[in-house]
Amino acid sequence: MSKRTVITFGTFDVFHVGHVRVLQRAAELGDRLVVGVSADALNIAKKGRPPVFNQEERLEIISALKVVDEVFVEESLELKRDYILRYGGDVLVMGDDWAGKFDWVGDVCDVVYLPRTPSVSTTGLIEHIASLG
Numbered sequence: 001m002s003k004r005t006v007i008t009f010g011t012f013d014v015f016h017v018g019h020v021r022v023l024q025r026a027a028e029l030g031d032r033l034v035v036g037v038s039a040d041a042l043n044i045a046k047k048g049r050p051p052v053f054n055q056e057e058r059l060e061i062i063s064a065l066k067v068v069d070e071v072f073v074e075e076s077l078e079l080k081r082d083y084i085l086r087y088g089g090d091v092l093v094m095g096d097d098w099a100g101k102f103d104w105v106g107d108v109c110d111v112v113y114l115p116r117t118p119s120v121s122t123t124g125l126i127e128h129i130a131s132l133g
């Protein structure tokens, strides 16, 4: 039987336990995990601010994880189908904050949304650290 490739995407800025858990759960859905790490420019366009850690740093962190087999830079949300085809994704996994948003790639792979880990977020961590003064 051929190997099942899981593909997922994210910024993974200020890496935290919610990030590691979604990657671990994604990896369990197949034999190989490919991660698209969003470009700094994509973050600025999406969130109006650059990430705390730049894309080279975020790629370095994600590629060091034992559940991750391959990483690449995600330049645009609209290229999702192209990335899935290029990296041979059989299943796209996203956190459920994206529920329904990527159903349009369902013609080329399965699409699964996993529940987010409660009570932890990059924004919350940035605010917490800033409040420490």
Ligand code: C2G
Residues within 6 Å of the ligand: 009, 010, 011, 012, 013, 018, 019, 021, 022, 037, 038, 074, 077, 093, 094, 095, 096, 097, 098, 115, 116, 117, 118, 119, 120, 121, 122
């Ligand atoms: N996540 C989670 N639990 C949290 C926080 C995040 O499961 N408490 C998941 C998100 O649902 C996502 C992944 O961790 O699947 C990465 O989250 P972000 O870094 O916030 O990614 P985002 O900026 O949403 O970028 O193409 C889509 C984008 O690149 C996704």
